[in-house]
Amino acid sequence: MIDTIGNMAPAWLQAHAAALLVAVPLICAAINTFLNSGRLSWLVVMAVAAFSFVCSLVLLWQVQDGEVVRYALGGFAPPHGIEFRIDSLNAMFLLLVTGFGLVAAVCSWPTIKAEINPAKHSLFYSAYLVCLTGLAGVAITNDAFNLFVFLEISSIATYVLVAIGARRDRRALPAAFNYLIMGTIGATFFVIGVGFLYAATGTLNMSDMARLIPQSESPRAVQAGLSFIVVGLGLKLAMWPLHSWLPNAYAYAPSFVTIFLSATATKVALYAVIRFLTYVFPQEEAEAMLFAYVFAPLGIAAMVVCSFQAVFQTDVRRTLAYSSVAQVGYMLLGLSLATQTGIAASLLFLFNHALMKGALFMALAGVVLHFQGTQMRDMAGLGRQAPWTMTAFAIAALSLIGVPLTAGFQSKFALLSAVLEHGWPWAAFIIVATSLLAVIYMGRIVEAAFFRAPVNPDKVHKEAPLALLAPLWLLAIANIWIGVDASVPIGLAQAAAEAAIGSGAPAMMGGR
Amino acid sequence: MSDPVAIEIAVFNVILLAMLFVVGAAVARLRSLFAIVMLTGAYSLLSAMWFVTLDAVDVAFTEAAVGAGVSTVLMLGAMLLTSRTAKADRRWARIGPLAVVLVTGSVLIYATTDMPAFGDPFSPANSYVGADYLVMTAADIDIPNIVTAVLSSYRGFDTLGETGVVFMAGIAVALLLGFGERSLSANRARGETAPVRTETKADKSDHHVVLRVVSRILIPVIGIYALYVHFHGELSAGGGFQAGVIISVAVVLYSLVFGIAAALDAVPVAFARGLAAFGVILYAGVGFYALTQGYNFLDYDAILSHGADAAGHHGDTNTHGQHIGIILIELGVLFAVAGSITTIYYAFAGRAPEIRDEDW
Amino acid sequence: MADFLASVGDVFALVRQPLGVGLCIAGALLCLIGSVGVIRFPDFYTRLHAASITDTAGASVLLVGMAFVSPTGWVVLKLVFIWLFLFMTGPTSSHAVANAAYLAGLAPKTGRRGDLTDDEGGWS
């Protein structure tokens, strides 16, 4: 299928897909502010997201044989100019970001119409497009400082998208402010880290850095740069214990924003971590120790602590948010193996997690649309009042737990086998134990929805609108389909892991 | 270190760093928000001076305009809408932050122990890409100000991102403060004229005549200066960003002296927002134009290149096209910055405070 | 006449540097005096008076000093523009601040010197 798309793409698209993927959302965000109608903005956003998705498919097609696409912006060869560099790892994340950008854009209109002041619609959609630009830019660029710029573009857009939730619940404001403070500290740490690397190598191009770091005369500056970059990105990706901003931000943001962010924002930060650790920094003892002794404990702590916290939440959205932090823990555990299977498992986990969290939050958005509250007791009896919505929710919940024949099972299975292969049976035990916790916290919700009487039995039968239901079921079916036949995401993840780990010595680069 | 110039710079360094320390410590200790805001402005101004001693004139210009100017105005605006003093902190609450800071600081100091010496011309940072720009600019772009050349040409995509950030900030603040019954600009758009502030003594007798006369003279001069900064950016410090800030400062001055209502009549909110968006469109549009000519995104060589050259465009450089490209994208930056900062200012200044002046 | 002008030129070349440096030092001293005044004066209006010395007299004298030591005419022209700008904005801002304080109802301290103690003076 991908071959047909790739072959159908016109020459200009094949040549410039990388630049168009980032530039089109940005310019359309600006054009969009001139539109007065929210519905029109929605159409524009869908078109733009679809175009970006096509671009990322074309890129995926171009890199599928392990090739690397390089695009010199402004025509200046790196390291003097800024460069895009797309290998399978980038392509996978671009696919994730733009794909989710498209799905979220399609389902956005009903929830936005209900939750956001009509006068703000087009500006809101502009902010969304800017966010999309930023996330795609992070996933595509090969320049460390440019990565910071795009990280901040996406973050600033995210802060305001979260804060807009204040119309429904004022707690969105402090949540967004905390997110802003933590996120900005994270970004500044990242800049400090890049500064050290620049001092040690004299370049900002990541391939060039990778070439120069081993011969650098300032190994301590490189180490400090590494640690600042990891901490800074750790704040952005909600690595335990730096995750304190996440639960509130997810819980009080507008529904549509939560759908999009849960599937993309932290994932892109995780991409940046993988990129720096496996590609920019030499695979030596210090880094291997960092993997094993920092990521593994942090990942396990996140899995255990946040799964417990998820059990004790009364708000369903907060339950899911804590579960997200816990799932980041699984991904870090996979990463900490520092092997190709480990990273592939981690990436598969990430991909599937985006599918199920997207579906879960989308179903909740449908619930919020008609039944307002997302407290645990508001869920009671929803299985009868909105069977289609809640069935999809249940499928995604089963997938999150890791029941066989769902995507979650595939990813947990891959992670388990990677961990066992590495000789960490205790880690496998913890994975199973925390999955049991997931049974508790997701089971509670599903049980309330299907086996309890509604709080208010007079409530009529109310499904989510079709614009929401269609993408929701698309994701739910994807969850099942991947559970049965996971060859596509596994292929993506393995190619990406290979690109990350096996890239070896980056090509030498000369001046222009 | 025996060079007299080096010693002179070292002395400046030490004095300015000491002043920065004093200001920083004062901000940490004070509780009056007004003093904190003013001292933060002073901190920015001192760093701007320090940038000048380290030859970063463009950065100094921007820091002075943004850090000491716009940021201070915005912080004052926010302070007027919120409160004037910070609560005293609890003593035990200092331990955690102190520990974090000490750990971070020691990691940083550890890292500096094997870094190249301060001012070393042969350090990796100063001898590789950075030095290449100095040499390459003459042939590729042919303008004297290397910072402008790198900013808008070699790393022009970063600057597009920066323009996007400014535009986003404008949208963000407008989304948060520009709507609702408290927002003057939104009310005016609906045709309501809600009084924002009650009449003060100043409105009855003409106490502001001096201010009015002087600002009438100054505002056009500020505008001309902004244009100078913009178009002279290729030759000396300055450029679209600084010029945009200066233009929006002119609007701020106008609204402070003649009232926000008059400013909204002169430069409507919709115009400011549109200007910001237009800036981004102009900048990205230059990039798309290059695509249509078969060049890479943001390659200004595409401009004014003759069709015949297009086949081998990676060989010759087209400094003429680079010049025009730089002027266009700097104009884009100027529009985006002027529009966004004006929008942000309107959002703060047009917000009705819920606390009256006397309640402070 | 020409001789006279030439000798004036010579004398100017001779005194240019020391005169410029001297004026710069004088300007710096004026700024220092202004700063001391801001700390030592008893109330808001007198402090404002001291502060305005810094940005008018101090800055003007500094600029004249700089003009003497500057290498080219362009620099002198720029300095003249800076001076014009300061000459307009400095007093205006002092006026605006004083005016605002007056409108806000801040009364100047009056009375004999001994009556004023540190803790009742102005805003500190």
Add this chain to the structure above:
Amino acid sequence: MDFILERYNYWAIIGLMMIGLYITFQSGNLIKRLTGLSIFQTSVFLFYITLGKVTGGSAPILFGRDLKPHGGEAPTDVVAGAGAAHDAAGDVAGAVYGPVNGLYETYSNPLPHVLILTAIVVGVATLALGLSLIVRIREAYGTIEADEVAAIDLDTAIAEAADREQTEAAA
């Protein structure tokens, strides 16, 4: 001694960064927190600019003989280095302090300046957004102290829970 003289600048800047970071973490007042953040960021800018300083250099604006007259020839009496990338180790190491190949004068490194120009803009964008959030928080909560906001939120949560229990009991 040389070791200290060569690095006192870095250490002073690290001290300033830490002051900013401390204010951000320690202060309960939201505006003060943002000022701390802005001091932290400004200090990071100082760090970058320090990296780019070259002893004896001037601002990276070509002047004097380096200004190529239009249509003129490139300098012939210096090594023609235009376009040649220098090795990271510095292929001219050992020479006295002096200009880069191909230039007559010494200039500071322009690249950190460019980066910081961008970073300053990002900083002010964040600041503006943070301040507008503070204004909205003040309107919604009546305070801008973090602990008071948290206390109000806790009260709301408790009241909501009690409210819901009541309605449930009624039903």
